[in-house]
Amino acid sequence: MTPPSDDLFQRLDELGAEAPAKISSATDTAELEALRLSYLGKKGSLKGILRGLGQLAPEQRKDAGAAANRIKEVIEGALAESKVRLGVGAPVKSAQGLDVTIPGRLPHLGSRHPVRQVARRLIHIFHNLGFAVADGPEVEDEWHNFIGLNIPPDHIARDPSENFYLEDDLLLRSQTSTVQIRVMENHPPPLRIIAPGRVYRPDTVDASHSFQFHQIEGLMVDEGVTFGDLKTTLRLFFTQLFQRDVELRLRPSFFPFTEPSAEVDLRCPFCGGNGCKTCGRKGWIEMGGCGMVDPNVFEAVGIDPDRYTGFAFGMGIDRMTMAFYDIPDIRYLFENDVRFLEQFGIE
Amino acid sequence: MKVTIDWLRDYVDFDLSPERLADRLTQAGLETEGIETVGSETVIELETTSNRPDHLGALGVAREIAWICDAPLRPPVVAYDTVPTLDGKSIAELVTLDVQDATRCPRYIARLAVGVRVGPSPQWLVSRIEALGLRTVNNVVDLSNYVLFEFGQPLHAFDFERVDAGTLIVRRAAQGEELNALNGKAYLLDRDDLVIADTSRPVALAGVMGGVDSEVGDATTKILLESAWFDPVPIRNTSRRLTLASDSSYRFERKVDPFGVDAASRRFLSLLAKEAGAVILEGEVEFCSKDFLESSRHRISLRPARVTQVLGVEIPTEDIRAGLIRLGFEDQTKKKKSSALEFLTPSFRVDVTREIDLVEEVARVYGFDNIPEGQLAVRAIPDNPIARTSEILAQLLVGAGYHEALTLAFTTKEDAAIESWWSATDPFEVRNPVRSAERRMRRSLLPRLLQAVRGNRLHGVETVRLFEQARVFHRRPGTHSPIEREHLGWCCHGEGSDFREMRGIAESVLRAMRIEGEIWTPVDGNTGGFQAGRLAQVSFAGERIGVVGAVSLDGVPGDVWGGELDLAPLFERSSADVQFREFSRHPGVRRDLNVIVAEEVPWRELSDTITGRPLEHFTGLSFGDVYRGKQVPKGQKSVLFSLSFQAEDRTLTGEEVDAQVQGVIEALAEKFGAELRS
Structure with a gap:
């Protein structure tokens, strides 16, 4: 039988690989929110995995907690990036009023045949x-x-x-x-x-x-x-x-x-x-x-x-x-x- | 060339799927165009090369399969029973052959078949003929086509009763002689055409098509069969001139097998006996030039060392020998120890005449794919300054917003005005233009570039910037011989385009080539193709190197600007050398001035006056703009420019500069009545 620790770490790794990929291919905000709930919500994957924490040896609990936090950050980062990608929640103006969403002025370049x-x-x-x-x-x-x-x-x-x-x-x-x-x-x-x-x-x-x-x-x-x-x-x-x-x-x-x-x-x-x-x-x-x-x-x-x-x-x-x-x-x-x-x- | 799988199996056994067979043939040099099913036949279509007429018959294709599969070839049956005479006359008494042009027809065989029952072809024949995409006509016509596609040897069947006096004369056509050909058309012949005639008229256009007068019909019972070898070039000339190509002319043009002339004739008669009840008269009437057959086979020595030298792989002598024998070459090596092998070529390989041709055959049998790669030595190559400069110019133009164009090198009469800027001599003209008006070789790049601008505009593109570097075609002074010069042309139209942009491009190009000191002059009077008064030429070292001007184009609102430089003299003077120049690290002083002068005063006079003064620490004069309008009196203009000063060793004071600037203002006032505008 697989020791509970190995199993838990493996599931965290899998989550860390799967979640950002799915998030970055989400096509609208509703999908994004659904993904957020499924990973980080009360009944989400991360919580689910952490329920196994109690079965670990105390010295492993600390490592597992740290790993879980890292995964959480990764998922949150991916969620934030995708929000910008989908045009929600991103800042449009700097504090000084520079509108960075105005397109750049491109040099008029020609082309090679x-x-x-x-x-x-x-x-x-x-x-x-x-x-x-x-x-x-x-x-x-x-x-x-x-x-x-x-x-x-x-x-x-x-x-x-x-x-x-x-x-x-x-x-x-x-x-x-x-x-x-x-x-x-x-x-x-x-x-x-x-x-x-x-x-x-x-x-x-x-x-x-x-x-x-x-x-x-x-x-x-x-x-x-x-x-x-x-x-x-x-x-x-x-x-x-x-x-x-x-x-x-x-x-x-x-x-x-x-x-x-x-x-x-x-x-x-x-x-x-x-x-x-x-x-x-x-x-x-x-x-x-x-x-x-x-x-x-x-x-x-x-x-x-x-x-x-x-x-x-x-x-x-x-x-x-x-x-x-x-x-x-x-x-x-x-x-x-x-x-x-x-x-x-x-x- | 089409052939059916079934047909090939008549001559050779092979255990390959059609696809695999196609693959192997392709690798042997007989490219497969496609495989299709017609009725019950699997047809492969082969693309043959012009040097291999032996591939234009199923038997030739079977020969390739035989060596590929190392299987024996079963040549078709060419034997038949004969009768010695017809009504007591031998063939020699019945048929007269008179070959008057032995160069064009070195071999001609006539044979006679009687008791022929012309009728529908048997099913096997119909099936194969239709698989080739031909229409079945009757057993005689189908069999002659069949043998053509079997041996690659065209035959012609005359109705013997319709050939006057049983006489066939191979001669040049008389000027203006006519032939009603089998395709239903009448052809007017001339002295260059070779015909087969009887005693009264041409009955066939030799090697191309027969005539209706002697055509085999349902009532025909006696067939006079022609099998011959015709010189390829005149056949092609006739075929081209009359735009009359046939399966026959196609093969004669590529040289048929001199020995196949007899074999194919016999093959046809053996089939005719079987399928049309024909009785064949013994013997034949034949003409054959002295040495024609002997000279059609070549004795060639092959040094195995030569094979290695060309292919880069050492193939054992015995393998070379065996391979060539498999291809039908006859080993005639005399001494066993000789360093060279000797081969006699088979008559159907008209393409093999030299040692190098045998090397190719050895490579083919060995397999091109099996020849190992060689080791390529590393080698450094010298820089090509013209290519490098051209590349820099293209990048410069692209950076300036121009799209690189590729135009066609042909111009029309209407383009002559602009082209005359570059050449007063007649253009080269092609004799057979694809588009009748575009027959002249360009002397300038602008006509086609301007046409492209117009095309863009008509397609709704409003701003167009194009450039092209390409050759123009002139005549060498004093002779008519061609001289090609590399030109750079550029055009702009729409937003922002004006003379200054055009001149700026020219200047940038010259600077990129490290050339300075060109002179710009306006062109008045004849402005050939450009708008009057809106044209400038640029010269360098006394030679005109370019032109820039505005053009009006049909259907294009506003100006189109065109510029062109002759790069040839510029490449010669262009340099890639850059020398660092020290610059001052002390702050400089700039003074912007705005003077009002008379309209006639050109910038160059102002600038010459300024730069001609003994100014100290003067580092540059730069043009700003010219303004005409409300605040400027009529007939005058306001010119903006700035003067820069900088010392090598210290920071200049305003006073030092102001005194000099005041001097400039006074000089301009004195010379041009210039007034400083506040």
Whole structure:
């Protein structure tokens, strides 16, 4: 049989844990009063417990009394807090007449665009992984947008209907992969860069398409860079991004500028893979493409493909932004309605 | 690409649920889009990649399952009985084939079936055809579709009686030649199109669609069967130009299996014999370019060390060999001890031509998931001053109450006036704009920002402050080549917005970049897009770096202010260096003054006069306000400002300062007739 003392102390502990939680979730004053009576009233729990005091050894009675008092204070404190929370019994003016209930005067702050906030987050994470930001022009030529990337003249990706051609062989870049070529042309390995930026494709505008959008490209080239390093980089990146362990799936795919190529799927961090709106009930979210730099690309930029290896990856920033903030339509991102923009605040 | 589970089981045994199968295929590079039930069939829809035309047939999918499950593949039956002649004539005597463009059509096989009974398809065929989402037509059409979805090889069945002289000519279309296609539409062809013609007219648009003239109908009894290989690019060009895509063109565009041309033809005929009572004439009429078949298979060496170098995992040579053999690659390694393996690619793997392609295949068999992670070395990276400065500017604008916008980079003709501030040259134009008016690449950020202000206003947002840092597109002086410049644009409208706010933003931006000494000048005359007389430009080191002005917008009451800075020259001069300056700890003295001067006198003349005086312990002049109104005579204004004095080493006395202030007042009185207002 449990000694009466243990039993009594345990019941006090339980009361001390239960009462404040219940009080702080009370939704009106009547409920609060009912709780007060049930804990501290004449027929309340505390009194009930203390009735067992007589069975204790005298030296334990003192401890039990002190413990009961502490619990009582805790309950009274919680009751007072909840009264303020529910707007009763709180003072509204100081003795000198300062009305502290008047709202503060807030500075008129603007906000950062959600796409830029996400881009910044990505850049920051890759910085920590040793990737520097690189840049390239948005008006590109066919060499950087296609030829250097091992996309031959007859490739579907080069069709006029898939690109914004300007004059001569100029076009608006259709992917940030162009920066890979720009960087490798001008800098010898080792290289570790990312290239966030605007890209353009003549897609008809709808809830998930815009003819101007944002990508981030990554590239690492050195002796001894492997597919395993690519996996490490992506896992570290997503772990940082979501601040938790992530499950990645690389599945074989095809891009002209990488071989082997893979699509990057992430076990949906929003539903844990059970299927939700964000992942289209698939449990996996497609995050982008990646692969080992194709030897033809190295040859195009004059890097020895036998000596150097590298990986590249690309992701869409707009889609990621929409997933993060649950934005249902990509058009919000470019409409610049203040009521949209101000929701994202500063970062 | 759709295929049914049942169908796949014709070729390979597997013990996987549809979901598990979908999963395994996805991991092998054949992504599953969905699984659905159509009638009694379980259909899986696969998303294939453009480099794997072999996945565009059930047999190709079954091949993947065979290696995944390590099960043998059972290729379909392609044998049939034949008769040597029809009315005493062999196929060579009945059918003439003339391939005039061997580059575009390196292989063409024609076979003849007679005694065909065209009629409804058997149930098994209807079930599979409908599971693919196709409509059943008759046994002949359904079987040719069936083989297309089985081998990935398109076939075409002509009604032999309707092909003049039994002659098939593969040639370029004549300019202006017409074809009435099976879809009921007439197409006007040109020299770039490849056609199959008989002696009098085109009977099919090669690889894309057949013609109605030679279509198989209920009365057809003799079928002339085409199976061919067409060059992908012209097929796609024709298909695009005529906006005529078909299951055939889709496959030819991606290269069909050169060897499958024969196999698929035989497969069709074997089914036709069984399901439509056809009797097949022995042999075929075939054209095949020299070396076409040989060159379609590649001999590739693979160094196991290369596999390790790329994947970062050492896979035993024997595993590499076994894996590739499972995928259908033929091991041709000569010397047992050789460091490189040699493989001959199967003809259906048109995508594998190089060692690195084999490395990918090895990775696929090994499993991307099984490749262990590598160790990434730590590396420090240099700071990027432009990125850092841009970040500071954005924070500054946000602190000043501006919302960051992202606008589209396209402008219209109507935007040219404001854009002309930045560039006199023609803008770059896209040839195929999504919205026809928005075809120009922006030369200024303001048009789209102002449009966003207007949009907000029309949506009922009364106070709007927006900014954006983005690129504008100019032409390099002297050439037509593009040059991109980073600009900062900002707009304000509504409560509190005025010129001083706009100028204040520009000044804050410059100060944040540690740039001082810019010059503001009013712009009169042509104010392109801005309101007359309410525009200023700012220059630095002799170069115009920015503009600030008021704009009137349709449907927006009041002013909208727009400002824009070219950050390119500023980034060059911007500095992050801060040097501490000692400051006095003794109390200073400030004197507020209020003078009345003529309206024409600008602040700068007043301030130059003041700061040009030899003032002692003078620490600053600050502008207060300008007032016009009741107590100020017409044509004049009251200007409020203050002067500050502070000594490094002692507390200044009022007398020391007052004498100097008196001097200032007298100088202003002398030069501008300024009167001190009490």
